Amino acid sequence: MSPSTPLSLIDFCTVYPGEKVGESMARSVDLAQRAESLGYSRIWYSEHHNMKSIASAAPAVLISHIGAKTKKIRLGAGGVMLPNHSPYVIAEQFGTLAELYPDRIDLGLGRAPGTDMNTLGRALRRDANAADHFPEDVLELDGYLKGRSRIPSVQAIPGANTNVPLYILGSSMFGATLAAKLGMPYSFASHFAPTHLVQAVTYYRNNFEPSDTLSEPYVIAAVNVTASDSQEDAERQTEGVHRERVRSMAGRGRHLTEDQLDQILNSHSGQQILDMLRFSAIGTGDKVRQYLEEFTELAQADELMISLQSTSHDEALRSMEILADAWSLDPSRMAGAPGEHRV
Template structure:
């Protein structure tokens, strides 16, 4: 089979109903082992806070645990919400990971809070203007990781000289513009924010400025997949995924509805707006999903796909991962096939 675009995975460390965070994280280990076995390129974990269904609030800690339970697959943050932290602390954390697991660690960076405004201000105590320093914070972080610190007399230990690869994450034109200007790889969050995908990736490619990090643009586009043995089964799983997503979004807003009420909302304009966030989703058999991803790759002009497996439960998600991996023709020998060392 002809070589295809590298496939990677984003794992939200979902806490399913009746499950603990610890059980969720144990499943994430098994998910990573399966992805490694099948030949997926990397797995990323995203920083979220105060969300009852997501256990990836501390990506660096989670990565350390999963890296110890796997052998070669790349692991990273997709991403760390940099304005929530000092660049120095992130350099130390990911520098530590890079020393423990050489050539396996990625660091995707976002500027969103990854939480609600109450948590942001009262619990995280984040400066309301912190996001405005995002470009400068990236460059400060870059300096710590290369050993060329921008802060006189301060080096990150561990961190200096690890050259952990940096990626700019985004769902708008801001991230595309910044990644192009800095000459960094760009990852678009089209798995939940589909609106500006083509505009952002086109702008990034057309305006990319080569840097010491990267000579040519590199686009990672995120996409959802629900794969099952039959199309009918995948479509039924999709209906459950949509219902659960509407319920989760309404719960975050303080609305706790019965199943019948949730079903009513699913068919309402509000429900459709929530479901439309999953616009880019391949549904069907493994072959159906693979065909969809081929078309999506062309649409997004993607060099790599970051797949979010949407399923009612963990068993269905892992099975979908296997079905897609086989249909895509993944080779376990190419597990670390996606670029990681950008020549920092």
């Protein structure tokens, strides 16, 4: 029996060394088109700032471009860092997307800055206490999208009555608590913050309060995947991914020799960085499928959000194909709103 859990993707619009940003965006279009043809449910793009290897700083703009190049796959932000913005502006942006691409747009919401503190304070000009207002901002945004503005005589146009599905993103108990209280779907960032996965999801499910949006809890859990035609090649790719992750996080822009990188990899700090990728399925299709089946049970997940971990675009595409085949994805079935499966 094939797994019934939907698979989705998180695409960071990765800029590889020596590559132009426009090239990474063109590859994101290619990835979305391939994912659509293979039966993946949705693709999300995450708001990051001042990161040389990530070009998804403006998710709404990227989604609009990719929406025009695809036909039915759902597209969304995973997520918009809401304290960086006015809820009203986000309602207008995603309301516009919902009108352009009906029944295809999702909006995941996070409260982290998505950047370093210098960029946060000086470039984004985000108030130091902005995250404290996240719950109220979520409700304000939800009101705009449902045509129930909390401000008299103010409507989001576009936006009102589009009912864009909102997802609370998180990697701690805060997001789980908020999602449960508001009766919203919850997406856990276990692909890079694995520590509180089980605790947070368990709390969310046990304390979920039904809402007019969602009658039962709905969990999306993120997990890394490196699938290849051989175990040896998957492990080779993983080693490359690990080295680049440590180089980026520990090097902080400094040039590191391979010997220096080896030393960091073997250090306590290096192992802490690699532990962020603790939930990773690595190997051939059968091995990856087995891992994901076990992870689905551990995470109590209704849907898996896959972060492809490869050292090149071609390897990522092949990984995606192998996973789709191993999971027996059906291209005729696409995800709907939270907790809903549509043909």
